[in-house]
Amino acid sequence: MKRTFKFRSATWLLEAVMVVVALCYLMPIWIVVVNSLKDTLGANRLGYSWPKSLHFNNYAQVFAKSNALQGLTNGVFIGVTVVxxxxxxxxxxxxxxxxxxxxxxxxxxxxxLTGIIVPTAIIPTYFTMLVLHLNNTYLGIISIFVAYTLPLSIFLYTGFIRTIPREIDEAAIIDGSRPIQMFFRIVFPLLAPVTVTVIVFNFIGVWNDVTTYLYFAGGDKWPLPMTVFKFYGKFSQRWDLLFADIMIAIIPCLIFFVAGQKYMVAGITAGSVKS
Amino acid sequence: MRSKGISGQYSVLFVLPAFCLFSLFFILPNLSGLVMAFTNWSSYFPLHPKFNGWRNFQDLFESPVFAISVRNTLIFTAATTIVKIVVGFGLALILNNGVKYKNTYRTIIFSPFVFNPLVIAYVFSALYQPTFGPINTLLRHVGLGFLAQNWLTDTKYAMTAICVMDIWMSIGAIVVIFLTGLQSVPKEYYEAATVDGAGGISKFRHITFPLTIYSLCINTILCLIGGAKVFGQVYGLTNGGPADATQVYGTFIFKSFSSGLFGYSAAAGLLFTIVISLVSFITLGLFRRLEVDY
Incomplete structure (x- = not known):
């Protein structure tokens, strides 16, 4: 009897700890949401309260004053091509x-594998890009991102392909398929589970990258989250607009997160569990 | 005989495109960094660098800002790694031992993974705002007003503020990896231990800990490398300020690069590459020895 009581109070304590932790994550989001709908004076007070009147106009202003749409196009174009x-x-x-x-x-x-362990040499890459005339071009940015995402993608794919029986290849070859044909018709479709992980993982990486864009691209090639950086420089005293811009930048991420969380977890934990 | 025939079908053409691209944009720059670091390459003569021996390294070691950024990077890496590992393991244990809504909590903690560090930094610069910022407001509300600080503009607290934000945004991945490690421990081991009369602590010492050491290894390396590479968090929150008090390695290189000192930044980058590679290999080797087979 006494033991169960002790056990129960411990469980309650753990539940309470988790609620506090969760609040630490939800409160900042709440502050962004409510203040993005207030007027300038209200938003600059950075409070928790629900706005007295909803200023959806903030969002319209952000679209007019920032290059959020260009950022969205850039982000999707670069991300999809790289992926x-x-x-x-x-x-x-x-x-x-x-x-x-x-x-x-x-x-x-x-x-x-060295690409996973050794950090990227940014400054010499800048020189390479200079020589190849690729600085501040879509081609250059995409090439760099593909090179940077290859090691982990190859690592994930290699682990998965080892689990597919070789007999499948042999059967296809006996049937007279050519190697490339066999790969795309028979092997690649079998890799679908890990392909999804690779896609989700690489897309998030490219979408949220800061360093590569700052070093190798001008503002007109930046993706949506980086446009907030530009906007912040211009409107650092207008939290109503800033929060609205932040909302616009994180909503696509949230949608992507809800849809792809399972695969992100798979990508992170691949290789972290001994098999 | 047959397998040899099959092996011939795996043409080298499969690997060649990836190999070339990776060589051109990763391996080649890394190797040429060995040369660039010893040149006076700058934005004045972007295509005609000349050798200047150890000059860049001398300049680096004499620069007080370089010393500050090395020190800050070490402090940041140590502090965030310790907190993320200890708290992350604690949270994973709590989640693994079945609180209600376990998956919801995991999702919430993991969610900052999809946000850009710069965007998170702007949200935190609002949270840290001295007069109206929610953190100071909360402290005043609960009677701890004396703890309210100018988080980002006071040289004493700016680094702590950055560490807190970094822990907030990246502990989720650490928890997820620990959780996967914990879930991979066979339940029968605990049952057998209970039968043998083992208590909670000895179960942890003799089962949980040795069998999750692999995820501990991965997490430690991730935290160390992530900490040393930190850039967006600092760039967004303070950009190295106030008065270089939060300058870290990444922002230092970017600052030197922006002022056109390419050879100098390349030298700093080369030191970084060497140190990080060594640390990663040593940590990997160290943990490999501690690992337990099961």
């Missing part, structure tokens, strides 16, 4: 690494 290119290239490379037993395959595996 497609990196996905195909990584899957093909991983297929070779996982299947071929040669020394070169082992070398490539280690070669890409």
């Amino acid at each position: 497609i290119l990196a996905g195909f290239l990584a899957a093909m490379a991983a297929y070779y690494i996982a299947r071929k037993g040669s020394g070169f395959a082992k070398f490539t595996s280690l070669y890409f």
Whole structure:
């Protein structure tokens, strides 16, 4: 009897801890939401209260004064291109690494692994881009992002391909398929579960990147979250507009999060559990 | 015989595009960093760098701002890593031992993962605002008004403010990894231990801890590398200020780069690459020894 009481109070304590933790996360979002709908004077007081009248006009003003729409287009264009290119290239490379037993395959595996451990050399990359005339071009930004996302994508794909039986390849080859044909018709569709993880993971990475955009691209190529940076510089005393702009920047992320959370968790934990 | 025939089908063409792109934009720059660091390359002569020996490194070690940024990066990395690992493991244990709405809590803590660090930094600069900011307002409300500070403009507290924000935004991934590690421990082990009369603490010491050491390893490396690489959080909240009090390695390189000192920044970058690679390999090796097979 006494024990159950003790046990229960411990459980209640843990529940209380989690409620407090959750509030630490929900309150900032709440403050952003309510203040994005107030007038300038009210919003600058950064309070918790629900606005007396709803100023949806803030959002219209943000769209008029910021380049949020351009940011959305940039973000989607760069993100989608990188995701497609990196996905195909990584899957093909991983297929070779996982299947071929040669020394070169082992070398490539280690070669890409360095990309996970060694940090990116930004300044020398800037020089490379300068020589190739790729600074501040979509082609340049996309190439860099694909190169940066390849190592982890290949790592994820290689682990998955090793679990697919080789007999599938053999059957296809006996049927007379050519290697590339066999890969795209038979193997690639089997990789769908890990492909989704790779897509979600890479897209979030590219969408939220700060460093690469600051170093290698001008403001007209920035994605939506980075446009907040520009907006903040101009309207740092107008929290009504700033919060509205932040809302516009995080809503696509939230939708993406709700849809893809499962795959983000899968991507993060792949390799963190010993199999 | 047959497997040899199959192996021939895995043409090197599969790996070549990825290999070339990765070489051109990752390996080649990293290698050329070894050369760039010893040049006077700057924005005045962007395409004609000349060698100047160890000059850049001498300048770096004589620069007080460089020293501050190294110190700040070390403090930031140590503080955030310790808190994230300890608190993250605690939260994962709580979530794993079945509170109600466990998945909701996990989702909430994990959600900042999809937000840009700059955007989070702007929200926090509102939270930290001295007069109306919700943090100071809350402190005054509960009678702790003397704790209210100018979080971002006081050199004493700015670094702490950045650490708190970083922990807030990135502890979710740490919790998720710990949670997966905890869930991979077979339940039978605990049952067997209970039969043998083991208490909660000895179960933790002899089962939970040794079997989750792999996730501890991954998390430690993630925290260390993430901490050393910190950029957006600092850039958004204080941009190194006030008076370089929160200058970290990433913002230091960006500052030198922005002022056109490319060779100098490359030297700083090279030191960073070497240190981070060494730390990662050493940590990996260290944990590999501690690991338990099951």
